Amino acid sequence: MNYLDLLEQVRAHVSGLFLSSTDKRLIYHNLEHTAQVVDAATRIAGFYRLSDQDFFIVSTAAWFHDTGYLTAVTGHEALGAERAREFLAGKDVPEDVQQAVSGCIMATMMPQKPANLNEQIVCDADLFHLGDQNFRERNKLMRKESEAFLGKEISKDDWKVKTIALLEAHQYHTSYAKEQQGPGEQSNLEELKTRLAAVKQEVLPVAEKLEVEPEKHKQKKKNQESRPDKGIETMFRITAGNQQRLSDMADNKAHIMISTNSIILSVVLSLLLRKLEDNPHLIIPTLILLIICVVTMVFSILATRPSLPHGTFSIQDIRDKKANLLFFGNFYRMPLPDYEAGMEQMMEDRDFLYGSLIRDLYSQGVVLGRKYQLLRIAYSVFMFGIIASVLAFMIAIAIVTL
Structure with missing residues (x-):
């Protein structure tokens, strides 16, 4: 099953559901939140290097997890799970995958009780914003949405109390989320407690009461936004993970082709060749089949055949920031001191580091392009060749019969 194509259909379907919704109360649980x-979920799944099927399960659950809000607030998890099952059933997705997606969605019900890694990833992704720098803005949207559904205003102090209770009771499930978001969540909790205590003591500045950021906080936030290192690193990590997953898929497809054609060749050589003396009319169809299998295997093997660069770099390459020290093929023949010196210089130079990451991603893309090009040829040869072989056998038998 082509999970990448199916996941794109999931994205388009869920996006269409939210875009066609006319419920203006969905201020927080909307397409923007779903995309976040x-x-x-993609970031966490990439860290754990999930299989294609598990990655599909986690991503699909993330897309569908809040679609229940389009129908009702109460029991929205069950409604979202049902929407996902209906969609996946229409795409002939196996029942066990449907159940896994449904389980991930139901696991987001508070209090969260995930039973496996996939469910833990979806649960952590759903509340990932609790440790983000934009938590305050997201929390305001959540309050406004709650007011819209309740039809009455909720005081800011009451909302702070509820939010503090949520943050105190919540804990991330995956080690990745604990490390990446745990400190931010604790910081957001302390900030809420400080603001709530200041309000009670009536010493909170007027600017804070009006929810206007002080100049110092504005400047700090501006400085943080001017250094998007975390976002850039996340982009590199997700892209590298996606390319690795595509490379694994290409290798699996090549192995399937090699195994299938090996079986066909074994059968032809062991059984059919012995009977050609008595059935000369089958010689041409048999040769066609053999040629097709051999050509298909050759292109499949070429797709998985490793290639090694020269394995060295020069001091000038380091000075010009052209050496990619992140790929073993560029340094496996170099002495350890030279490699250490190059790595130390790269880590101290931000432009050199990001340039190396970019070159590494580009190199992976070039290799992927070659793999899939060879695989496409192999699959095309196999598909049209099998058709030609069958037709050749049918024509040969028909001629003899007539």
Whole structure:
């Protein structure tokens, strides 16, 4: 099953559901929040290097997890799970995958009780924003949405109390989320407690009461936004993970082709060749089949055949920032001191480091392009060749019969 194509259909379907919704009360649980959850789920799944099927399960659950809000607030998890099952059933997705997606969505019900890694990833992705720098803005949207559904205003102090209770009771499930978001969540909790205590003591500045950021906080936030290192690193990590997953898929497809054609060749050589003396009319169809199998195997093997560069770099390459020290093929023949010196210089130079990451991603893309090009040829030869072989056998038998 082509999970990448199916996941794109999931994205388009869920996006269409939210875009066609006319419920103006969905201020927080909307397409923007869903996309953020999907992005967080992708980051965590990339860290754990999930299989194609598990990655599909986690991503699909992230897309569908809040679609229940389009129908009702109460029991929205069950409604979202049902929407996902209906969609996946229409795409002939196996029942066990449907159940896994449904389980991930139901696991987000508070209090969260995930039973496996996939469910833990979806749960952490759903509340990933609790440790983000934009938590305060997201929390305001959540309050406004709650007011819209309740039809009455909720005081800011009451909302702070509820939010503090949520943050105190919540804990991330995956080690990745604990490390990446745990400190931020604790910081957001302390900030809420400080603001709530200041309000009670009536010493909170007027600017804070009006929810206007002080100049110092504005400047700090501006400085943080001017250094998007975390976002850049996340982009590199997700892209590298996706390319690795595509490379694994290409290798699996090549292995399937090699195994299938090996079986066909074994059968032809062991059984059919012995009977050609008595059935000369089958010689041409048999030769066609043999040639097709051999050509298909050759292109499949070429797709998985490793290639090694020269394995060295020069001091000038380091000075010009052209050496990619992140790929073993560029340094496996170099002495350890030279490699250490090059790595130390790269780590101290931000432009050199990001340039190396970019070159590494580009190199992976070039290799992927070659793999899939060879695989496409192999699959095309196999598909049209099998058709030609069958037709050749049918024509040969028909001629003899007539």
